[in-house]
Amino acid sequence: MQRIGVFVCWCGTNIAGTVDVVAVAEALKKEPGVVFSANYQYMCSQAGQDLIKAAVKEHNLTGIVVCSCSPRMHEATFRKTAAAAGLNPYMVEIANIREQCSWVHKDVPTGTEKAIILGKAAVAKVNLNVPLTPGESPVTKRALVIGGGIAGIQTALDIADAGFEVDIVEKKPTIGGKMAQLDKTFPTLDCAACILTPKMVDVAQNEKIRIFSYSEVTEVKGFVGNFDVTIKKKARYVKEELCTGCGACTEKCPMKKVPNDFNLNMDTKRAIYIPFAQAVPKVATIDADYCNMLKNGKCGVCSKVCAAGAIDYTQKDEFISEKYGAIVVATGFNPISMDKFDEFAYNQSKDVITSLEFERLTNAAGPTAGKLLRPSDGKHPEKIVFVQCVGSRCDACNEKGKEYCSKICCMYTAKHAMLTRDKYPDTDVTVFYIDVRTPGKNFDEFYRRAVEEYGVHYIKGMVGKVIPDGEKLIVQASDLIAGKQLKIDADLVVLAAAIEPDKSARPLATMLTASMDTNDFFTEAHPKLRPVESPTAGVFLSGACQGPKDIPETVAQAGAAASKVIGLLAKDKLTGNPCVAQSNEMMCNGCSTCERVCPYGAITYEDKEFRMPDRSTLIRRVASVNPAVCQGCGCCTVACPSGAMDLKGFASEQIIAEVDAICK
Amino acid sequence: MQKINRNVLVEKAVSLLENGTVCCVLGWKKGEFDYDITPAVFTTKEDIEANFVFDDFCGANFSKYLVQKTRKAEGKILVFLKSCDTYSFNQLLTEHRFDREKVYAVGIPCEGMVDINKIRAISGEGISSVECGEKITVNTIYDEKFEINASDVLLERCESCKSKLHVAYDELIGEEGEVLESNRFxxxxxxxxxxxxxxxxxxxxxxxxxxxxxxxxxxxxxxxxxxxxxxxxxxxxxxxxxxxxxxxxxxxxxxxxxxxxxxxxxxxxxxxxxxxxxxxxxxxxxxxxxxxxxxxxxxxxxxxxxxxxxxxxxxxxxxxxxxxxxxx
Structure with missing residues (x-):
């Protein structure tokens, strides 16, 4: 029989406000096995912990129940307290009477009743607890960064700077991401390429960093410290190690009508291309959908002009297996599709463009060499209307858009408006907005400059409709402050499209068993205290994959993620979780169901000899769990048809005892 | 009525037993009543020739018996499998429940097995004997005689048979069938x-x-x-x-x-x-x-x-x- 001590925490008024802590301590005193019960204002404080230690010694306690906050907050604290008092740390159970009780109930009788029930369940479990000892696992001292935008680049550079090897997997032929497509950056207006490309070069030159461009992660196995990752290097039909990036092939390729995705399809490229001048790696890639040689075997011009002999039409997708200790997700964002927003005539008129397209139109390396010209006729637009919040901050019932604020649009729209007025003072610029949100260092000053110095017309109100009318666009909108409907002409309409996580994020989250919110942004382990860690150990978050972010924020988060990775990789061994599965060989059928569902490959089978009651020997196939690999997820315990598989620390018997205690 | 005669299976069982391919045979034998066919293990030619049965009442699926039998048997076990039985056979193999090497499986065709309860619904209680021929002849202790079409009294699972295809066997007797459009749902x-x-x-x-x-x-x-x-x-x-x-x-x-x-x-x-x-x-x-x-x-x-x-x-x-x- 256990000798259990119950410790009820007030958590100031957090718990004591809605739970009669004295009554809880008294009630639990009567539970089987409980020999001591106490309550205290802050059990997690040094004095509270000393109370527990003293009680363990004085009453020879073998098990502890702490009725307090969520185990995510202080389970580790109380385990350490128990260990300091000479108890096995896994003899501690937490009854969560704060998040799951006092915070959700309003009156003391209900809160108290529930707290007692939760306490009883924890006591019932501790009665069946057994001491557990964790094992250790080694750490592969290499990190994987998925995504080669500014987030991935910064994370990789910071990790490499600490002396660890990093691989970047980027699905496009070059790293750089969205930032490489931008023209200027707010609020300082320095050129995006000027600050990004040196970093890209740093990545390329860093001995610790390998870039897998034009590649995707296809499989992730293992666990923190020991991930096994399969990377698909897509066939680019160019031998990376031979290509010098001279560009001869891209000049001679006769296939000229390939949409140029880097310029958002506003111009064309060749079937063999280098996305932009500063691409890293500067290696050509053949677009197999357009290349005549690959499609029907006729052409071969690039191969003839390539002095390096780098062209290889027979190249196949290549699969590479690598081991990593930590994985950083930096998959970034995309503007949402405007297909559902017919009211803005995006698909009807070439002169209705998104803000990212506007970036390319003003970029010196863009389709118009940086001259702001209308896509339809190449004329200079004299009246430009910017529409903010297109698809952002929509009602929950609006299926077209997103409920969240995309965060970056207010600032880049102010930037676009300001730059337009600066370069072309004769241009009339109007911005329609719901609110202008500028909470960042020097952000509001920036926006005010656009209005006050550059004379941009800001009108509070939404645009209802854009109607193409000959060469013009008619913009119907409301001016909420003047309280009137407006109908204004425009030569160009720029839509600040909401941003959403990259489509590759969802399948990746599945591979990583990392959680996502309903918008497919990765969820952080704690929204305030662990913002760059995913709840899945060893998986970290960098940049807009976790939520809309501007560049300064992205870079800050990238550095934070890197520091977390470094902290992990600096360890030689990780203490494992002793709550692992184990198979009862007498009951195991050897059916392999557990082996098939195990996400970590922790279960193997062996033929084992059993002595039967009649003294004969029987060889049976039974499951055995490798405790160093098992992560205690419990998949096998529920899949096992015979109930042979059980999870230490969460044994079926213990869980049933808890349920019984609650239902009694 | 089953297309395949009992004697074909007896001949097959005896020859495999005699030439040493198998050490025992899983088959059907008569129980207390004609319709009460039960699974049995045969180890001798004489036993097989005397007691082996195959008629419209041989519903029993032998796959499960292999789990225990293969553990003890010295050699291979001959098992006769109807198409539906072969699915259970494969499922058990998927779950590693017996050693495939210790089994010699013979697929046999099946025209559907009959449900004694459906016969009873026609004949009433007191069945004294049943004979499986073109029709099923039922005699009762009240001297009544019924001639029933097997197709009218099939087991529910045979009425909605999902497959006549044998998905596992070492040897197939008769012609291979195919997966059927079943109304089983x-x-x-x-x-x-x-x-x-x-x-x-x-x-x-x-x-x-x-x-x-x-x-x-x-x-x-x-x-x-x-x-x-x-x-x-x-x-x-x-x-x-x-x-x-x-x-x-x-x-x-x-x-x-x-x-x-x-x-x-x-x-x-x-x-x-x-x-x-x-x-x-x-x-x-x-x-x-x-x-x-x-x-x-x-x-x-x-x-x-x-x-x-x-x-x-x-x-x-x-x-x-x-x-x-x-x-x-």
């Missing part, structure tokens, strides 16, 4: 169309007949656990008569959950139930749901296939969709 659809109250009443009325004889469990080829939860004193449900409503339902529902995704729909549970509870409907509901949620899946169609319930693909239906689509 029609009855499930009827249950689904009921209101929850009606459905509860239906199952309460059916399951309350249960006497906990465990025949369904004992015959089920998916129920091959080394130690069954219902034999475990700690489970709280061990060998217990259905003393209350909860227990009588839980036994069958727990069992249905335990075999979900592994049940090949061989129909043995309903065949052997002395209380004539349509137990197969519970399992079929699972199969139908699995098919609808995850795409068609037939347990045992191939060895080593991953049942959707014990597998994960990114295309899997989200639990919320299951609830939204079918919640009541």
């Amino acid at each position: 029609d009855e499930v659809a009827k249950l689904e169309a009921m209101t929850p109250d009606e459905r509860f009443a239906f199952w309460q009325s059916e399951l309350s007949k249960c006497i906990r004889c465990n025949a369904c469990r004992d015959v089920c080829p998916a129920c091959t656990c080394e130690k069954c939860v219902f034999d475990n004193p700690k489970s709280g449900v061990e060998n217990k008569a259905p003393a209350n409503e909860f227990e009588e339902k839980m036994f069958h529902i727990i069992r249905a959950f335990h075999v979900a995704g592994r049940c090949t729909d061989c129909g043995e549970c309903s065949r052997v139930c002395p209380q004539h509870i349509p137990l197969h409907l519970l399992n079929r509901k699972f199969i139908k749901d699995i098919n609808e949620f995850y795409g068609d899946y037939q347990a045992g169609a191939e060895v080593g296939s991953r049942a959707p319930l014990a597998n994960y693909t990114t295309g899997d239906i989200e639990p919320s969709e299951v609830f939204d689509g079918r919640g009541e």
Whole structure:
């Protein structure tokens, strides 16, 4: 029989406000096995912990129940307290009477009743607890960064700077991401390429960093410290190690009508291309959908002009297996599709463009060499209307858009408006907005400059409709402050499209068993205290994959993620979780169901000899769990048809005892 | 009437036994009554020639017997498998329940087996003898004689036969059949169309007949656990008569959950139930749901296939969709 001590925490008024802590301590005193019960204002404080230690010694306690906050907050604290008092740390159970009780109930009788029930369940479990000892696992001292935008680049550079090897997997032929497509950056207006490309070069030159461009992660196995990752290097039909990036092939390729995705399809490229001048790696890639040689075997011009002999039409997708200790997700964002927003005539008129397209139109390396010209006729637009919040901050019932604020649009729209007025003072610029949100260092000053110095017309109100009318666009909108409907002409309409996580994020989250919110942004382990860690150990978050972010924020988060990775990789061994599965060989059928569902490959089978009651020997196939690999997820315990598989620390018997205690 | 004669199987069994390919034969022999055909292990030519039976009452699926028999047998075991039995055979192999090397499987054609209860419904009680010929001739102790078409009194599982294809064998007697368009889910659809109250009443009325004889469990080829939860004193449900409503339902529902995704729909549970509870409907509901949620899946169609319930693909239906689509 256990000798259990119950410790009820007030958590100031957090718990004591809605739970009669004295009554809880008294009630639990009567539970089987409980020999001591106490309550205290802050059990997690040094004095509270000393109370527990003293009680363990004085009453020879073998098990502890702490009725307090969520185990995510202080389970580790109380385990350490128990260990300091000479108890096995896994003899501690937490009854969560704060998040799951006092915070959700309003009156003391209900809160108290529930707290007692939760306490009883924890006591019932501790009665069946057994001491557990964790094992250790080694750490592969290499990190994987998925995504080669500014987030991935910064994370990789910071990790490499600490002396660890990093691989970047980027699905496009070059790293750089969205930032490489931008023209200027707010609020300082320095050129995006000027600050990004040196970093890209740093990545390329860093001995610790390998870039897998034009590649995707296809499989992730293992666990923190020991991930096994399969990377698909897509066939680019160019031998990376031979290509010098001279560009001869891209000049001679006769296939000229390939949409140029880097310029958002506003111009064309060749079937063999280098996305932009500063691409890293500067290696050509053949677009197999357009290349005549690959499609029907006729052409071969690039191969003839390539002095390096780098062209290889027979190249196949290549699969590479690598081991990593930590994985950083930096998959970034995309503007949402405007297909559902017919009211803005995006698909009807070439002169209705998104803000990212506007970036390319003003970029010196863009389709118009940086001259702001209308896509339809190449004329200079004299009246430009910017529409903010297109698809952002929509009602929950609006299926077209997103409920969240995309965060970056207010600032880049102010930037676009300001730059337009600066370069072309004769241009009339109007911005329609719901609110202008500028909470960042020097952000509001920036926006005010656009209005006050550059004379941009800001009108509070939404645009209802854009109607193409000959060469013009008619913009119907409301001016909420003047309280009137407006109908204004425009030569160009720029839509600040909401941003959403990259489509590759969802399948990746599945591979990583990392959680996502309903918008497919990765969820952080704690929204305030662990913002760059995913709840899945060893998986970290960098940049807009976790939520809309501007560049300064992205870079800050990238550095934070890197520091977390470094902290992990600096360890030689990780203490494992002793709550692992184990198979009862007498009951195991050897059916392999557990082996098939195990996400970590922790279960193997062996033929084992059993002595039967009649003294004969029987060889049976039974499951055995490798405790160093098992992560205690419990998949096998529920899949096992015979109930042979059980999870230490969460044994079926213990869980049933808890349920019984609650239902009694 | 079965297309294949008993003598063909006897000849095959004897020759394999005599030439040493197999050391024993799993087959059918007569029980107390003509219609009471039971599984048997034959080890001698004489025994086979005298007692081996194959007629319209040979419903028993031998696959499960292989789990225990292969452990003890010195050599190979000859087993005769009807097409439906081969699915159970494969499912057991998928679960590594016996050593394939220790089995010589002979696939045999089947025209459907008959249900003595349906015959009784025609003839009444007191059947004294049954003869399987072109028609089934039934004599009663009241000197009545009935001639019945086998096709009119087929077992439910044979009426809705899902496949005449043998998915596993070493040797096939007769011609290979094919997977059939079966109407086996029609009855499930009827249950689904009921209101929850009606459905509860239906199952309460059916399951309350249960006497906990465990025949369904004992015959089920998916129920091959080394130690069954219902034999475990700690489970709280061990060998217990259905003393209350909860227990009588839980036994069958727990069992249905335990075999979900592994049940090949061989129909043995309903065949052997002395209380004539349509137990197969519970399992079929699972199969139908699995098919609808995850795409068609037939347990045992191939060895080593991953049942959707014990597998994960990114295309899997989200639990919320299951609830939204079918919640009541």
